[in-house]
Amino acid sequence: xxxxxxxxxxxxxxxxxxxxxxxxxxxxxxxxxxxxxxxxxxxxxxxxxxxxxxxxxxxxxxxxxxxxxxxxxxxxxxxxxxxxxxxxxxxxxxxxxxxxxxxxxxxxxxxxxxxxxxxxxxxxxxxxxxxxxxxxxxxxxxxxxxxxxxxxxxxxxxxxxxxxxxxxxxxxxxxxxxxxxxxxxxxxxxxxxxxxxxxxxxxxxxxxxxxxxxxxxxxxxxxxxxxxxxxxxxxxxxxxxxxxxxxxxxxxxxxxxxxxxxxxxxxxxxxxxxxxxxxxx
Numbered sequence: 001x002x003x004x005x006x007x008x009x010x011x012x013x014x015x016x017x018x019x020x021x022x023x024x025x026x027x028x029x030x031x032x033x034x035x036x037x038x039x040x041x042x043x044x045x046x047x048x049x050x051x052x053x054x055x056x057x058x059x060x061x062x063x064x065x066x067x068x069x070x071x072x073x074x075x076x077x078x079x080x081x082x083x084x085x086x087x088x089x090x091x092x093x094x095x096x097x098x099x100x101x102x103x104x105x106x107x108x109x110x111x112x113x114x115x116x117x118x119x120x121x122x123x124x125x126x127x128x129x130x131x132x133x134x135x136x137x138x139x140x141x142x143x144x145x146x147x148x149x150x151x152x153x154x155x156x157x158x159x160x161x162x163x164x165x166x167x168x169x170x171x172x173x174x175x176x177x178x179x180x181x182x183x184x185x186x187x188x189x190x191x192x193x194x195x196x197x198x199x200x201x202x203x204x205x206x207x208x209x210x211x212x213x214x215x216x217x218x219x220x221x222x223x224x225x226x227x228x229x230x231x232x233x234x235x236x237x238x239x240x241x242x243x244x245x246x247x248x249x250x251x252x253x254x255x256x257x258x259x260x261x262x263x264x265x266x267x268x269x270x271x272x273x274x275x276x277x278x279x280x281x
Contacts, residue, residue, distance in 0.1 A: 127245070
């Protein structure tokens with residue numbers, strides 16, 4: 001019995017490592033920064049069925065890019081910045097209490113140290129990655145309730161995606177249930193958790209819903225403004241606030257979906273606010 005229990009414990013302990021090896025494309029081993037390549041494509045950003053600032057849903061085309069599999073951790077932050085602003089101290093938990101300028105300062109110093117060109121993701125990149133990119137798995141829906149504002153597409157012979165009214169993407173990043181992928185108000189016990197402990201989405205990205213909200217590069221706009229197709233959009237050219245994506249451990253399930261967005265002034269710091277990295281291909 002002891003041997004069986006030991007074997008089960010080892011399987012549970014090693015499972016995250018196996019998942020990392022399956023999905024990671026490039027890695028900075030010293031800082032344990034794992035970047036996943038997102039193959040570019042077209043998708044519908046936003047939702048016509050949800051809050052006003054997510055309308056209108058419109059087609060966005062993106063080039064290939066990289067996004068980090070995990071939110072930036074407290075250990076990664078302290079290694080570069082020498083401090084830890086987070087309230088709940090935990091090396092493998094996402095760093096919190098960092099404003100927009102703080103995040104940019106970290107990225108600048110990280111780039112100097114590594115010789116790379118990390119940046120914040122745009123919100124279009126963030127949402128496309130959260131949905132699973134071209135790997136997004138669709139599920140059949142009766143449409144008896146609002147579909148959650150996620151994509152309704154099917155792939156036809158020449159590889160393009162066209163509307164499929166009987167199928168929806170998933171409200172949460174890769175899963176139908178929030179608890180599978182997210183630390184949120186119902187299960188978080190009111191604190192952040194180590195990254196990568198919930199299930200990944202189709203790209204191998206963790207904590208895209210829940211754990212901490214995440215800064216994006218874009219200035220915030222109260223609506224998307226047009227149903228026209230946009231290529232690699234970067235948001236308004238100016239503004240007072242920046243886009244926040246992803247929801248947090250403090251929010252309810254209906255506030256941590258892949259289309260949820262919010263606006264924070266750039267000097268905002270919060271115990272449930274962090275970020276993840278992106279990188280051009």
